Ligand code: HEM
């Protein structure tokens with residue numbers, strides 16, 4: 001695997017997640033996430049692996065078409081920074097694979113926490129040294145559950161699987177996007193309210 | 195309409211939402227919510243109106259089967275309170291109809307804010323005078339986007355609509371559940387981070 005600048009999954013320098021594995025189990029139960037979902041996600045990973053660039057084109061196109069969203073990729077002059085967008089894009093592509101392939105363990109939780117911090121004022125703009133908007137507001141992270149879930153389906157359907165298999169992969173994807181978006185909210189939330 | 199204890203939609207005593215209608219428009223755009231979704235939701239309202247009790251049976255059954263969830267309906271002795279569950283149930287049923295039938299205007303926003311407060315420590319347990327858990331943690335509100343979305347589909351499919359119409363209603367439902375869950379997060383979030 002080529003190394004991706006700023007991608008620190010598994011690094012011992014990461015802070016551990018504030019959530020325990022038991023917290024994670026309760027969350028998974030609350031959104032009906034089971035081992036079958038991991039199986040379906042592994043299959044989704046095989047389906048999506050060679051489509052990552054097309055998926056990112058769709059997502060980036062969506063963000064780019066909304067000034068109030070692309071704002072958060074603003075560079076020093078306030079305009080969307082192509083360099084910033086490109087730097088994040090590589091890690092975003094890797095995230096698709098991690099979502100499908102990684103075990104959801106303490107290391108995974110730690111990187112979820114890190115991704116939350118990177119959207120939040122605590123750590124946004126530090127990884128690449130770009131960016132002027134101090135943070136992505138929490139409301140949009142949760143809102144994106146919809147587009148990130150809905151737009152993946154056509155890609156899951158492109159490799160000749162049955163409707164039932166596609167549906168299975170899609171439901172697992174939906175669950176993990178909800179799970180990750182909520183984990184990323186942690187730094188935004190008042191002490192004790194998460 | 196029979197009056198529902200504690201249901202204060204449209205009451206002049208409600209605080210206005212901290213969000214403006216312009217904020218709402220940006221959120222709707224971020225999750226691809228358009229006028230077509232309102233149309234689909236109105237249709238969903240017709241489909242669901244006489245199935246409200248069955249839907250609530252499914253949702254309540256799900257909560258009841260998880261001790262870490264039903265905990266938040268605990269009464270004075272710490273056990274789940276049938277009285278508390280029953281009191282909330284009536285407003286929950288009305289929420290299904292409101293979600294489908296109401297215009298999403300300032301009044302609607304104000305009641306979304308109120309529902310958020312009622313899950314949060316600011317106002318939980320006050321409406322019915324029951325309840326001991328100080329609040330529903332924010333993580334579970336976002337997590338419930340999955341079960342509240344996935345479990346509605348069979349009910350949308352029960353009145354003989356085409357697959358395409360069912361899918362249309364279901365996507366609109368998915369969007370509005372994401373939108374409302376995120377609006378309810380407001381009281382949990384640090385100043386300026388929402
Ligand atoms: C479900 C919702 C979202 C997903 C799945 C997602 C995914 C990601 C991923 C995987 C990264 C790179 C993490 C890393 O450094 O390894 C990232 C970073 C970033 N995302 Fe998101 N994101 C979401 C919501 C948003 C929203 C709503 C915006 C605002 C338009 C946004 C803007 C950004 C920015 C600006 C960065 C770079 C942050 C930095 O300076 O390090 N994201 N996102």
Ligand code: HEM
Nearest residue numbers: 263266282285286289312318319321330334335338339375
């Ligand atoms: C998408 C997620 C959720 C939806 C759609 C939802 C819906 C509702 C609605 C409509 C009400 C009544 C609001 C009113 O007073 O008019 C309510 C109240 C309540 N909900 Fe939720 N809810 C969600 C998440 C949760 C979760 C995760 C829990 C915890 C198990 C929970 C526990 C409660 C409790 C305890 C009340 C009563 C609060 C009070 O004392 O006033 N809810 N919910």
